[in-house]
Amino acid sequence: xxxxxxxxxxxxxxxxxxxxxxxFKFLLGMCPTLAVTNSVINGLAMGSAVVFVLLCSxxxxxxxxxxxxxxxxxxxxxVCIATFVTVADLFLxxxxxxxxxxxxxxxxxxxxxxIILGRAEAFASKSSVRRSIFDGLGMGAGFTLALLLLGxxxxxxxxxxxxxxxxxxxxxxxWVIMVLPAGAFLTLGVLIGIFxxxxxxxxxxxxxxxxxxx
Amino acid sequence: MxxxxxxxxxxxxxxxxxxxxxxxxxxxxxxxxxxxxFSMGMAVTFVMAITGPATYLINHYxxxxxxxxxxxxxxxxxxxxxxVQLVEMFIRKVSPPLYRAMGIYLPLITTNCAILGxxxxxxxxxYNFVQSVVFALGSGAGFTLALIIMAxxxxxxxxxxxxxxxKGAAITLIVAGFLALAFMGFSxxxxx
Numbered sequence: 103x104x105x106x107x108x109x110x111x112x113x114x115x116x117x118x119x120x121x122x123x124x125x126f127k128f129l130l131g132m133c134p135t136l137a138v139t140n141s142v143i144n145g146l147a148m149g150s151a152v153v154f155v156l157l158c159s160x161x162x163x164x165x166x167x168x169x170x171x172x173x174x175x176x177x178x179x180x181v182c183i184a185t186f187v188t189v190a191d192l193f194l195x196x197x198x199x200x201x202x203x204x205x206x207x208x209x210x211x212x213x214x215x216x217i218i219l220g221r222a223e224a225f226a227s228k229s230s231v232r233r234s235i236f237d238g239l240g241m242g243a244g245f246t247l248a249l250l251l252l253g254x255x256x257x258x259x260x261x262x263x264x265x266x267x268x269x270x271x272x273x274x275x276x277w278v279i280m281v282l283p284a285g286a287f288l289t290l291g292v293l294i295g296i297f298x299x300x301x302x303x304x305x306x307x308x309x310x311x312x313x314x315x316x
Numbered sequence: 317m318x319x320x321x322x323x324x325x326x327x328x329x330x331x332x333x334x335x336x337x338x339x340x341x342x343x344x345x346x347x348x349x350x351x352x353x354f355s356m357g358m359a360v361t362f363v364m365a366i367t368g369p370a371t372y373l374i375n376h377y378x379x380x381x382x383x384x385x386x387x388x389x390x391x392x393x394x395x396x397x398x399x400v401q402l403v404e405m406f407i408r409k410v411s412p413p414l415y416r417a418m419g420i421y422l423p424l425i426t427t428n429c430a431i432l433g434x435x436x437x438x439x440x441x442x443y444n445f446v447q448s449v450v451f452a453l454g455s456g457a458g459f460t461l462a463l464i465i466m467a468x469x470x471x472x473x474x475x476x477x478x479x480x481x482x483k484g485a486a487i488t489l490i491v492a493g494f495l496a497l498a499f500m501g502f503s504x505x506x507x508x
Contacts, residue, residue, distance in 0.1 A: 129341075129344060129485050130341075132337065132340035132341060132344070133337045133338055133339075133340055133429045133433075136337040136340065137336065137337040176397075176426075177394070177397055180393050180394075180397060180426075181390060181393070181394065184389045184390040184393045185390060187389055188386060188387075188388075188389050188390065191389070192386065207433060207436045207437065207440065210388070210389050210432070210436055211338075211429050211432060211433060211436070213389055213393050213432060214393070214427050214428065214429045214431075214432050215429075216341055216427060219427055279497070282496075282500065283334060283335050283336075283337065283496045283500075284493045284494070284496035284497040284500065285493070286337070286493075287489050287490065287492040287493030287495075287496055288489075288490055288493035290489050291482075291485075291486045291487065291488070291489030291490035291492075291493060292486070292490070294485055294486040294489065295479075295481045295482040295486040295487075296481070298480075298481035298482075298483075298486065299481040
């Protein structure tokens with residue numbers, strides 16, 4: 103029985119990475135996905151911030167889920183999320199001022215990241231604290247992985263570097279377009295196409311379900 | 317002249333959707349048809365025109381005055397949620413046809429990055445009150461413009477023979493990439 107339970111928790115974690123990947127499958131959290139992935143390090147920083155906020159808000163929402171009246175639940179969730187985002191933002195500003203400057207307004211914009219409110223509404227408000235923790239970690243990991251993938255492709259092609267280290271030598275003509283906004287759209291479009299190809303047979307959702315149902 | 321440049325800059329050169337990636341969710345979700353794209357654009361512009369100045373006033377006369385800037389995000393999001401709710405109630409009471417046209421989009425706007433993004437940009441930049449109003453209107457116009465162009469392209473895309481895995485979101489994003497490329501042509505216009 104105990105083994106079965108652990109198995110379930112593990113699945114709760116895994117589903118966020120591939121089967122229900124928030125970025126490739128549900129198209130959630132598009133603003134940061136596109137905006138900060140012009141380098142791998144920015145993607146990693148944004149991913150970590152989102153994991154932190156998602157984990158904390160999932161736990162908080164799961165704890166208070168029985169005492170919050172149904173009508174005002176969204177407002178309460180959003181205030182919880184905004185509080186944790188403020189914590190993350192102040193932490194980044196104090197410890198990593200360079201990263202904080204590079205991410206700019208996209209750190210506070212985590213407040214309206216549909217992944218976080220979507221998980222609070224669809225999962226944490228109906229599940230135990232333990233399951234919510236694993237769900238938050240899994241979804242956060244899936245989001246971070248997507249960001250890293252996008253950041254890697256764009257940084258290598260756009261500036262010929264990986265994590266700031268030169269890897270493509272001087273003879274490589276840089277695709278400047280990849281680090282500009284247009285490159286973000288093109289790369290993500292192609293990556294979603296590849297994701298669809300690999301998970302063929304399963305129906306993919308083609309609208310931003312989470313944002314629109316919340 | 318200054319005001320004119322702020323408007324043009326917000327609407328075209330630094331387009332919220334195509335340069336800052338704000339409001340991508342409705343951009344992908346609602347841009348199937350031109351009329352719904354227009355309604356959504358109008359609803360967003362309307363809410364922006366109210367929340368932009370409102371958050372400006374709150375930032376300058378409450379948060380900065382009392383030295384509690386760290387409450388910025390919490391207070392902005394509460395103000396936005398409350399204003400969206402009020403606007404929805406107001407429109408339902410005053411103009412039922414208008415409510416039918418854009419009412420269903422209003423609850424979604426609370427979680428639209430573009431609205432909070434506007435509030436944050438207004439707080440970051442040294443705008444005065446009039447400039448912040450113009451900036452809000454320009455941003456809304458830019459959002460509507462991007463949404464409508466996208467909807468027009470997607471209506472035609474329905475008749476195109478798109479390879480299987482690229483159908484839906486993937487091809488929409490690639491098309492948006494080309495659109496962003498086209499909008500980069502405006503970036504030579506001086507804004508200062």
